[in-house]
Amino acid sequence: MLFRLYLARPLRSTVQIGLMATTLRRSSRFVMRETVQETTVSAVAAPISKGRKKRKLEVDEEEDSSEVDSKLDVQKDTKTRRKRLPKEPIVYVIxxxxxxxxxxxxxxxxxxxNTVLRNKRPAKDAVFCSRTCRLESIKKNGMDWVKDLGRKNVEDLLTMIQWNEDxxxxxxxxxxxxxxxxxxGVHGYSLDYCAPLLAQVGELAKKYGHRLTAHPGQFTQLGSPKPEVVAASVRELEYHCEMMDRMGLGVDSVMIVHGGGMYDDKPGTLERIKKTVTETLSANVRARLVLENDEMCYNADDLLPLCEELDVPLVFDYHHDALFPSSIPPSEIIKKANAIWVRRGIKPKQHLSDPRPGAVTLMERRAHADRCESLPADLPDDMDLMIEAKDKEQAVFQLYRMYSLHPVNHDSxxxxxxxxTKETKGRKSAKKRRKNADAEEELEEEELDGTVDE
Known part of the structure; x- marks a missing residue:
C-alpha cells in the first residue's frame, strides 16, 4: 500500500526518495518483529493450555537474551554434572x-x-627450583615476570628443605x-627484591643443620682465552655468591666449577685460571670457590697442584676419575684434597656416581646411572658425599637402606x-660438534645469549 502511494505521487528529489526508502524499511522491520513476537508467545502458550490449567504467561520484552542463555546453561550443567570418584592411591612395589x-x-x-616433589599431580602442585625461560619470553613478558619465576623457585626451595628434613x-x-x-650481561638483575625470602631459606637450613651448595654450569670457563667469556663466567659466580650471601650461608656452602676447556694449550689455560682466580675474582667469590676434576680435560693430577698453590679446595669425583684416571689412587688424592678443606675450615665433600649398566664407550660411560650400587671402600668416615645419580633422592634412600645409615619413610x-638407556641425556658432540673445549665454549656462549636452554 505504502509503495503504491509513493509511486502515485510526482517524482521527488534523490534525498526525498532516500528518506522514503528508509521509512519503508523501518516500517517493515517493525511489522515483522511484532509478528514474530506474537507467533512465539502463542507457540509457547499453546502446549501449556492443553495439559494444564490456564495460566497467565508474562513475557518481559526487555529481558536480556544473554541472561536467559546463562540460566539455561546452569540448568544443563546441573543435570549433566557427575560426581568424580576419588582416585585410588598408587601402591609402589619396592x-x-x-x-x-x-x-x-x-x-x-x-x-x-626432588623426583617425588617434581612429579606431583596435578602439575600445578609440582615443586621444583628450576623454572627458567628464553630471551624471547623476557622480551614478551618483561623482567617482573622473570623475577617472579625466581621468587617461585625460592618458595619451592623452602618446601624441599622441609621435605629433606622430614x-x-x-x-x-x-x-x-x-x-x-x-x-x-644485558638482562641481569640484583636479587635484592627477593632478599627476605632468601633469608628465610638460610634460616631454615641453619635450623636443621642442612648444607646447601651450588654448581654453576659448564659455561663457567675461568681459563678461556676470550675476555668476554671470562667476564660472563665471573658474573655467574658473583650471582651464585650473592644468592648464598643473602641466605646467610656459612663457609660450607661452596660453588664448584670444572677446569673447563684446554684450548689446545693445557698449561697456558691453567695459568689463565690462576690469573682469573687471583686477580679478577672478588674476595667473597673466591672464599666459596672449589674446583673439580672432570672426565675429559683435567683430572686430579692437573688440578691438585693448582688447588694447593691457590689454597682452593678440590672436589674429587670418583666417576670422573674412573674415566680419566690420575697417576695416584683415589685414597691418596682425597687425603691431599681434604688437607686443603681442613686448612680452610670447610667441611670436605666429594662426588659419587656410577656409569649406566652395559655402558662400553666413553660417551656411554659418561652418562650417570639412576642409582649407585655401593659406597667407595676408601671413603673417609667424616665428610659429605654428593650422589650425582638420575634418581636423585631415591639414590640416597637406596644407599640408606643398603648400609642402614638412616631410617627411610616407606611412603617416600x-x-x-x-x-x-646407555645414552647421555645431554647434547651430542660426535660428528656434529668438535670434541675439544672450543666446542663447549661455543655452545655455552649461545647459552649466555639465551639461545639455548640447559
Missing amino acids: PDVVKKETTFKGRLGYACL NHIKFMRMSSEMFPFASH LRPPNEHQ
Whole structure:
C-alpha cells in the first residue's frame, strides 16, 4: 500500500526518495518483529493450555537474551554434572636391597631436583627450583615476570628443605637456574627484591643443620682465552655468591666449577685460571670457590697442584676419575684434597656416581646411572658425599637402606627404572660438534645469549 502511494505521487528529489526508502524499511522491520513476537508467545502458550490449567504467561520484552542463555546453561550443567570418584592411591612395589656394611658417618646429598616433589599431580602442585625461560619470553613478558619465576623457585626451595628434613637428608645442591638470566650481561638483575625470602631459606637450613651448595654450569670457563667469556663466567659466580650471601650461608656452602676447556694449550689455560682466580675474582667469590676434576680435560693430577698453590679446595669425583684416571689412587688424592678443606675450615665433600649398566664407550660411560650400587671402600668416615645419580633422592634412600645409615619413610620410596638407556641425556658432540673445549665454549656462549636452554 505504502509503495503504491509513493509511486502515485510526482517524482521527488534523490534525498526525498532516500528518506522514503528508509521509512519503508523501518516500517517493515517493525511489522515483522511484532509478528514474530506474537507467533512465539502463542507457540509457547499453546502446549501449556492443553495439559494444564490456564495460566497467565508474562513475557518481559526487555529481558536480556544473554541472561536467559546463562540460566539455561546452569540448568544443563546441573543435570549433566557427575560426581568424580576419588582416585585410588598408587601402591609402589619396592624391591629389597642387598645389605652392606660401612664405617661412613657423613651426610649423603642429591643435586637440584626432588623426583617425588617434581612429579606431583596435578602439575600445578609440582615443586621444583628450576623454572627458567628464553630471551624471547623476557622480551614478551618483561623482567617482573622473570623475577617472579625466581621468587617461585625460592618458595619451592623452602618446601624441599622441609621435605629433606622430614626424610633425614641434610645435604643438597641448589639449582643454578634459581634466578633465570640473573648473571646475563644485558638482562641481569640484583636479587635484592627477593632478599627476605632468601633469608628465610638460610634460616631454615641453619635450623636443621642442612648444607646447601651450588654448581654453576659448564659455561663457567675461568681459563678461556676470550675476555668476554671470562667476564660472563665471573658474573655467574658473583650471582651464585650473592644468592648464598643473602641466605646467610656459612663457609660450607661452596660453588664448584670444572677446569673447563684446554684450548689446545693445557698449561697456558691453567695459568689463565690462576690469573682469573687471583686477580679478577672478588674476595667473597673466591672464599666459596672449589674446583673439580672432570672426565675429559683435567683430572686430579692437573688440578691438585693448582688447588694447593691457590689454597682452593678440590672436589674429587670418583666417576670422573674412573674415566680419566690420575697417576695416584683415589685414597691418596682425597687425603691431599681434604688437607686443603681442613686448612680452610670447610667441611670436605666429594662426588659419587656410577656409569649406566652395559655402558662400553666413553660417551656411554659418561652418562650417570639412576642409582649407585655401593659406597667407595676408601671413603673417609667424616665428610659429605654428593650422589650425582638420575634418581636423585631415591639414590640416597637406596644407599640408606643398603648400609642402614638412616631410617627411610616407606611412603617416600619409589621403585627403580628397569630399563636404563646407555645414552647421555645431554647434547651430542660426535660428528656434529668438535670434541675439544672450543666446542663447549661455543655452545655455552649461545647459552649466555639465551639461545639455548640447559
